[in-house]
Amino acid sequence: MTSSSQPPEPAHADRVFRSPFGIAGGVLLLALGAWIGGDALVRGDGRTPWNALAVLLIVVPLIVAFTLRPAVYANDDRLRIRNPFRNILLPWAAVADVRAGYSSEVLTRDGKKYQLWSIPVSLRQRKRAARKQTQRAQDDPHGRTSVHVDVTDAARLAPADRAVADLRELGERCASRPEAQGEAQIRWAYEIIGPAVAGVVVLVVLLATG
Structure with missing residues (x-):
C-alpha cells in the first residue's frame, strides 16, 4: 500500500x-x-x-x-493577483471582501487594499446593464409596468461586476478550507x-x- x-x-x-x-x-x-x-x-x-x-x-x-x-487567478485555495509591478498572493482566509466601485479591489482582514487591474470597471457598461435590467423589470405579460428595479442586481450584470461577484462568492465559500489559510505574500x-x-x-x- x-x-x-x-x-x-x-x-x-x-x-x-x-x-x-x-x-x-x-x-x-x-x-x-x-x-x-x-x-x-x-x-x-x-x-x-x-x-x-x-x-x-x-x-x-x-x-x-x-x-x-495584469491578471487575476482564483481557485478554491487562494486569490493570485498580477498587477503592473507586484504579485499578490492571498489565501481566501486573508480576504475580507472583493468589491467594485469605480475600480475593482480586494480588501484583506488586516485592513490593506489591492486593486484588480485586470478587472477594469466601465461605468458605461454598468449603465447599459442597468437599462437592460430596467426593461426586463418593466416587461409584464398583462401589459402592466413594474416600478420596482433592483439597481444592485442590474449593476452586477456588467462584466466587471459579474467577475467581482464570482470572486466574492468563491471567497465566502472557500475561506474555511484548511488549504485556504495563511498570510498575504507580496512580491515585486x-x-x-x-x-x-x-x-x-x-x-x-x-x-x-x-
Missing part, C-alpha cells in the same frame, strides 16, 4: 480574469513601438540607435506592465522594473554625454 506526500490539489483549476481590451491595446502599442523603434535602430545615424534602444527599454516593459501583464515584479530602470539609466547617460 502506497501513500502520497503531495498536498491535495484544489477542487477546481484556476479561473483567470483578464481584460481583452487591455490585451488588444497592448499588442497594438507593442507593434507600433517595434515599427518605430526598429526603424530607428536599423536606419538611425549617430546616437539615434542607442537613444531608440534606451527608449524601448523603458517603454516596452511599461506597455507590458499595464496591458498584457523585478522582471518589469529591472529593464525599465536599465533603460532610464542608459538614457540618462546618453543625454549627459551628448
Whole structure:
C-alpha cells in the first residue's frame, strides 16, 4: 500500500480574469513601438540607435506592465493577483471582501487594499446593464409596468461586476478550507522594473554625454 506526500490539489483549476481590451491595446502599442523603434535602430545615424534602444527599454516593459501583464487567478485555495509591478498572493482566509466601485479591489482582514487591474470597471457598461435590467423589470405579460428595479442586481450584470461577484462568492465559500489559510505574500515584479530602470539609466547617460 502506497501513500502520497503531495498536498491535495484544489477542487477546481484556476479561473483567470483578464481584460481583452487591455490585451488588444497592448499588442497594438507593442507593434507600433517595434515599427518605430526598429526603424530607428536599423536606419538611425549617430546616437539615434542607442537613444531608440534606451527608449524601448523603458517603454516596452511599461506597455507590458499595464496591458498584457495584469491578471487575476482564483481557485478554491487562494486569490493570485498580477498587477503592473507586484504579485499578490492571498489565501481566501486573508480576504475580507472583493468589491467594485469605480475600480475593482480586494480588501484583506488586516485592513490593506489591492486593486484588480485586470478587472477594469466601465461605468458605461454598468449603465447599459442597468437599462437592460430596467426593461426586463418593466416587461409584464398583462401589459402592466413594474416600478420596482433592483439597481444592485442590474449593476452586477456588467462584466466587471459579474467577475467581482464570482470572486466574492468563491471567497465566502472557500475561506474555511484548511488549504485556504495563511498570510498575504507580496512580491515585486523585478522582471518589469529591472529593464525599465536599465533603460532610464542608459538614457540618462546618453543625454549627459551628448
